[in-house]
Amino acid sequence: MKSEALAQLAQVMRKSDLKKRYLKPVKLITPLQSAWVRCILDVWGSKYGGNEGPAGASSVIGRLMIRQSWNDRESERIMEVVNNLHKQGYTGNELFLKAQQLINPQNSISNLLDRANEQEDADYVEAIICRLFEPANPIRHVAIKYYCDRKCSQDIAMELSKLTGIDAQSAWRRIKWCRELLEASVFNAIMEEREAIRMNFAA
Incomplete structure (x- = not known):
């Protein structure tokens, strides 16, 4: 079944055909948006079968960004803060909490701990x-x-x-298209859910 699903890609000649055949309409995303949705997908992959642990900077970036809206400048700052802390030796929840304190110092420790559940983030994705x-x-x-x-x-x-x-x-080229459409689809779905939650709170 898995091989059959993958083999379908050979029948697709263009990225637009792949998009039309297998997706609902999806908006394009920026390179920065693509970078952080890959971080979020890394969190998912680490919990759903990946052999890389969740302690790395990429995973923490995904966890920090998954439940809040950030503009491009804020997103760049998050990545810079996390990568710098990781270079200093911070890992795992320690890295997550330290970065969150630097990015959102007004948040209480209890709120930070509430958001420190990697499995919930992975389940959400x-x-x-x-x-x-x-x-x-x-x-x-x-x-x-x-x-x-974790295949390249x-x-x-x-x-x-071979199939x-x-x-x-x-x-x-087809694998590249799939990854790009995956990233755009997941990013837009997260944004739509956030907007729906925001509208519910505002109502």
Whole structure:
């Protein structure tokens, strides 16, 4: 079943075809938005099968950004703060809490601890992915292979090439499209949920 889902990519000639066939309309995102949604997906992957622990800077960036809205300047600052703290030796929850204190010093420690649950963050992303992508959707399978199985794009492309006979470059291009559409879809879904929550509070 997994191989069949991945093999469907060989039938797609353009990124627009992939988008039309397997997704609802989705807005493009900026490189910075793409960078932080990858951090969020890293959190998901580390809890849903990844072999990399959650202590790294990328995971912490994702956790910090997953439940609040940030503009581009604030997002850049978050990444800079987390990466600098990571270089200083902070890891895991210590890194998460220290970064949150520097970014949002008005927050109480109790509020920070309430948000320090990696599994909840990963479950949140899992729910979004399950809602966005049917089980047989090849974009979902690329997401699992890349973020959960920790396979690089080249390895996934080689698998696709062996399955279908398309050349390696064409296979790699399709994996790239899947990752880009995954990132845009997850980012926009998170933004829509935040906006819905904000509107409910305002009502």
